[in-house]
Structures are given as C-alpha cells and as structure tokens.
Amino acid sequence: MKENDIITIQSLLAEPKRIAIIPHRSPDGDAMGSTLALYHFLLKLNHKPVVIAPNEFPDFLAWLPGAETVKIFEKDKENGTKLLQDAELVFTLDFNAFHRTGDQMETVLKTLTVPFVMIDHHQKPDDYAVVAFSNTDYGSTCEMVYHFIAALQLTNLIDKTIATCIYTGIVTDSGSFRYPATTGETHRIVASLIDLGVENSEIHSLLFDNHSxxxxxxxxxxxxxxxxxxxxxxxxxxxxxxxxxxxxxxxxxxxxxxxxxxxxxxxxxxxxxxxxxxxxxxxxxxxxxxxxxxxxxxxxxxxxxxxxxxxxxxxxxxxxxxxxxxxxxxxxxx
Ligand code: 5GP
Ligand code: MN
CATH class of the missing domain: 3.10.310.30 (Diaminopimelate Epimerase; Chain A, domain 1)
Structure with missing residues (x-):
C-alpha cells in the first residue's frame, strides 16, 4: 500500500465508526473470507462494522466465524438500505465496480456520499474510492486484507478467528495453492496463520468435502x-x-x-x-x-x-x- 493511503486509512479509522463492508454478489470464499476478516479486525479496533452481502452466500461458507451476522441486502432491502445510509465509511472487497453487487444494491451505493475504501485484485477498478488498494498481482483479496492489516502495523491483532477467515479466501481463490498467483509470500502468510491456530485440514474438509x-x-x-x-x-x-x-x-x-x-x-x-x-x-x-x-x-x-x-x-x-x-x-x- 502507498504511504499516503496508509495515512488516509489511519485517519479514517481514528475514531469509532459505523462501517459497512460489502462483498460482490454471489460471494465466494474469498469475498466472504475477506469481508469477515475485516469485520473481526474492525471490531477489535472498537468500530461498529457490519457485512452486507448483496445476496445469499453458499451453505458451504456458513461455518465461517461471523457468517451469522451477515445481512443479506436483497432479502431485506429496507434494512440493508438503512444500514448503508447510516454507514460513515464503506469498504468494498473483492470487486472493482458497483455493478458487481447487482442492480439493487448498486442503485443505493451510487447515492452514498461517505468515503469508500476498495480492497480488490480485479483488473480495471472503477474510480469511486478515496483509497483503492487494488492490485491484480495478488491471488486473493484475503491475502490483501493481511497486507492491509500489516501496513497499519497491526498484525498483532490477527487472532485465530481473523486468521481463519483470511486462510479460507486464500485457499479458495488459489485453488488450494495451485494457481500461478500463489507466491512464497502467500505461503509465508499462510504459515503464520497456521501458527495462530488455523485448522487448515479441517477447513479444507469444510470447504471441499461437504457436498450433498x-x-x-x-x-x-x-x-x-x-x-x-x-x-x-x-x-x-x-x-x-x-x-x-x-x-x-x-x-x-x-x-x-x-x-x-x-x-x-x-x-x-x-x-x-x-x-x-x-x-x-x-x-x-x-x-x-x-x-x-x-x-x-x-x-x-x-x-x-x-x-x-x-x-x-x-x-x-x-x-x-x-x-x-x-x-x-x-x-x-x-
Ligand atoms: P466464477 O467463474 O467463479 O463465478 O468467477 C471467476 C472470476 O470472474 C471471479 O473473480 C469473479 O469475480 C469474476 N466474474 C464472474 N462473473 C463475472 C461477471 O459477470 N462480470 C465480471 N466483471 N466478473 C465476473
Ligand atoms: Mn477474489
């Protein structure tokens, strides 16, 4: 992350805020893992975060810590809209343009005037965020959330819960560490997550051996x-x-x-x-x-x-x- 962006983030997070965290529509392991990791991290910084998913997430991700707190926008538009309008800061994770949240949420996002922060690894990011941590070199948004926390020099706040969420997105978006974006750094981060107690083998089973x-x-x-x-x-x-x-x-x-x-x-x-x-x-x-x-x-x-x-x-x-x-x-x- 750029030095200026880190300073901006530090000032945005200086006081406790109501913060909306949004994954893309039909969220996958990386979208859910990254938003929930950030959710638990912001809770630790005494903010009031809420993850608002545009639509339902798949069952095989329901075990993720904090998944039960996630609001589903298209299921309760009134409440979802209110939460978005009440937010003082919005994080958008694992997507690059409002339309990736679907028509219904996009309409509301377009009307918001509070600052947006983007953390994402897709090409051609739209220009809506005061801070866009956007880089296609990363294999997952979860890996970027780790770097985001590291840039704030707060990796000491990463506990087993946060680590579990981050690990999940790294595993799913890397095809279990197979895809070319998987680097030595990815493995070093994963090693540190496992040292924090992440149950890597169990998570693989929950993700991949959990089919009907x-x-x-x-x-x-x-x-x-x-x-x-x-x-x-x-x-x-x-x-x-x-x-x-x-x-x-x-x-x-x-x-x-x-x-x-x-x-x-x-x-x-x-x-x-x-x-x-x-x-x-x-x-x-x-x-x-x-x-x-x-x-x-x-x-x-x-x-x-x-x-x-x-x-x-x-x-x-x-x-x-x-x-x-x-x-x-x-x-x-x-
Ligand atoms: P999947 O095939 O797993 O749904 O998606 C693969 C990748 O393509 C993901 O990074 C996802 O965000 C992106 N993607 C999937 N569908 C669309 C789409 O309709 N539009 C855009 N812009 N990206 C998509
Ligand atoms: Mn992703």
Missing amino acids: HNRIQILARALQNLRVLPQYSTSYTTLSQEELDTFGYVKGDTEGIVNYGLTIKGIVFTAIFIENKDEKIIKISFRSKGDFDVNQFARKHFSGGGHINAAGGKSSLNMEDTVQHFLDIVSQEH
Whole structure:
C-alpha cells in the first residue's frame, strides 16, 4: 500500500465508526473470507462494522466465524438500505465496480456520499474510492486484507478467528495453492496463520468435502455434458435449468465444476454454461491455463470480466444459441 493511503486509512479509522463492508454478489470464499476478516479486525479496533452481502452466500461458507451476522441486502432491502445510509465509511472487497453487487444494491451505493475504501485484485477498478488498494498481482483479496492489516502495523491483532477467515479466501481463490498467483509470500502468510491456530485440514474438509449427494449428481451431469474441442485446446459443458431442478439444485452446487474441464490433458481453455431461468440469463464461467486471457474474452464477448485465468460473464440468448455463439468465437479466434 502507498504511504499516503496508509495515512488516509489511519485517519479514517481514528475514531469509532459505523462501517459497512460489502462483498460482490454471489460471494465466494474469498469475498466472504475477506469481508469477515475485516469485520473481526474492525471490531477489535472498537468500530461498529457490519457485512452486507448483496445476496445469499453458499451453505458451504456458513461455518465461517461471523457468517451469522451477515445481512443479506436483497432479502431485506429496507434494512440493508438503512444500514448503508447510516454507514460513515464503506469498504468494498473483492470487486472493482458497483455493478458487481447487482442492480439493487448498486442503485443505493451510487447515492452514498461517505468515503469508500476498495480492497480488490480485479483488473480495471472503477474510480469511486478515496483509497483503492487494488492490485491484480495478488491471488486473493484475503491475502490483501493481511497486507492491509500489516501496513497499519497491526498484525498483532490477527487472532485465530481473523486468521481463519483470511486462510479460507486464500485457499479458495488459489485453488488450494495451485494457481500461478500463489507466491512464497502467500505461503509465508499462510504459515503464520497456521501458527495462530488455523485448522487448515479441517477447513479444507469444510470447504471441499461437504457436498450433498445432489451436488455430486449435478457434477456427474456436467461431466457427462462435457465436450472437448482438441483442435482448439478447448472444452466446455452445460447445465440447463431443467437438469439443475432434477437434482434439487441449491446455491453453491455448481461452484468449482468448471475446473474439471481443464483437467483434461492438452486443454487450456474451458467454459461452463449454466442456465438461470429466474434471471433469464445463461451464466458463464471461464477458466484457462497459461497466457490465454479469459478476462479479455469474457469482457469482449460475454459482458463479463475477472482475471486472466478465471473469469465469468453472461448471455441473454438461450442455451443453444449461447453455446453456438461461443463455438463461433472460438473457431474464429484460432
Ligand atoms: P466464477 O467463474 O467463479 O463465478 O468467477 C471467476 C472470476 O470472474 C471471479 O473473480 C469473479 O469475480 C469474476 N466474474 C464472474 N462473473 C463475472 C461477471 O459477470 N462480470 C465480471 N466483471 N466478473 C465476473
Ligand atoms: Mn477474489
């Protein structure tokens, strides 16, 4: 963090404040871990923080310390709006633009006049924050929260609770320490978190060995639907709303399934297309290995974004047309 930014943060946090902390819509392990880590940290500094998630977080994150205090904006808009309007300071974590919170929360965020602080590792941050700690070199926002606390010279306040939240986001966003953004520094931070009592093995089980039978059936269907285009080093799969309904889909069930498409030898680009009848869209996740930039791909073709090797987007065409559009692009770009 820049010296000026540290001074600004220190003055913003000098007196106890009502502070709203916001993750992106459909928060993942990094979004929930980072917001809750910051929540517990700000509590220790005698502030009144509250995490307000735009919509529900998946069940497999419900064990995170403090998850029970998280307010769900779209479930109780009146209270969520009031909390946002009452806040004296707003932290936005793990996203780079208001629209990533969804239409409903975005509308309210745009009206707020209090200072914003951004901590995020996505490309092209919007310019709404008095302090934007934004850097795509970091593998997770959780790792950045650790550096944020370190920049304030307050790592002595990191206890097992905060460490657990930070660890969770580092693990989930690094694919369990596999992705290229994982550095020696990442491992040094993780080592210090484990020394603070983080139950690393237990957390892995809570995150990854915690599936319902339904979720495994959804995974099985996605694997059956997987198509491989060896000439383009590409694979893709689909899940229709009907398939999701058949297996009693609940939020979080499709998390991580996209990664299987990259486990095939020689495949460097994969996508999963997931139908969402309620929102009348096909939600798409992209993953790549090496230089192929799925952030650019998602931005250019599917109104999305993300990181170089992990991004998402959406389409308002039906499933068949969306997939055809994707295939057309893939064949043209090769
Ligand atoms: P996932 O595929 O796991 O949903 O998302 C992968 C990455 O892409 C995450 O960093 C996520 O924030 C980003 N992402 C996913 N969907 C979208 C989208 O519709 N728009 C943008 N800008 N980023 C997205
Ligand atoms: Mn993240």
